Amino acid sequence: MNFEEKTMKTERIYEGKILNLRIDTVELPDKKYSKREIVEHPGAVAIVALTDENEIILVKQYRKAVERELLEVPAGKLEIGEEPKETAIRELKEETGFTPKKIEYLLEFYTSPGFSNEKMYLFLASGLVEGEAQPEKDEYIEVKKVKLDDLIDMILKGEIMDSKTIVSAFTVKDYLLNK
Numbered sequence: 001m002n003f004e005e006k007t008m009k010t011e012r013i014y015e016g017k018i019l020n021l022r023i024d025t026v027e028l029p030d031k032k033y034s035k036r037e038i039v040e041h042p043g044a045v046a047i048v049a050l051t052d053e054n055e056i057i058l059v060k061q062y063r064k065a066v067e068r069e070l071l072e073v074p075a076g077k078l079e080i081g082e083e084p085k086e087t088a089i090r091e092l093k094e095e096t097g098f099t100p101k102k103i104e105y106l107l108e109f110y111t112s113p114g115f116s117n118e119k120m121y122l123f124l125a126s127g128l129v130e131g132e133a134q135p136e137k138d139e140y141i142e143v144k145k146v147k148l149d150d151l152i153d154m155i156l157k158g159e160i161m162d163s164k165t166i167v168s169a170f171t172v173k174d175y176l177l178n179k
Contacts, residue, residue: 041118045088046075046164049125055145072162084121101127
């Protein structure tokens with residue numbers, strides 16, 4: 001059976017600096033109709049920055065959407081015309097001050113495909129050179145270093161709830177074990 005939903009009509013509801021919102025009227029496989037609220041996002045990167053001491057660089061920041069501080073891997077939105085690798089290097093420097101000597105693409109994934117088209121590109125950064133962080137004016141970030149095994153334990157205890165960080169930790173653990 002083909003599960004494709006054919007878009008019959010699109011109505012743009014909101015256009016913002018980070019995302020857009022549209023409502024699609026779709027024809028379902030059984031020929032009935034439904035509406036889908038879609039958040040359009042330009043895409044983003046997540047970076048697992050691995051120190052020479054095998055620690056992962058994390059950022060702690062307040063996330064208004066969930067009304068709490070979260071510990072996460074550095075990440076950021078793709079800018080128009082920017083390649084994901086460039087975004088990863090830029091965001092890592094801005095948020096943490098670190099510049100990688102080596103950066104490797106690992107994988108890409110959809111963050112919440114039930115309502116958003118955001119695609120995230122995951123990179124592993126190593127050979128880190130420490131510098132000064134340059135967060136955006138409205139970003140308040142604290143940099144932390146955590147051993148990978150400790151990060152996995154924190155995830156399993158429910159202390160880390162950010163999906164990109166969870167995907168990143170398990171992907172990098174598998175990557176390093178099979179390297």
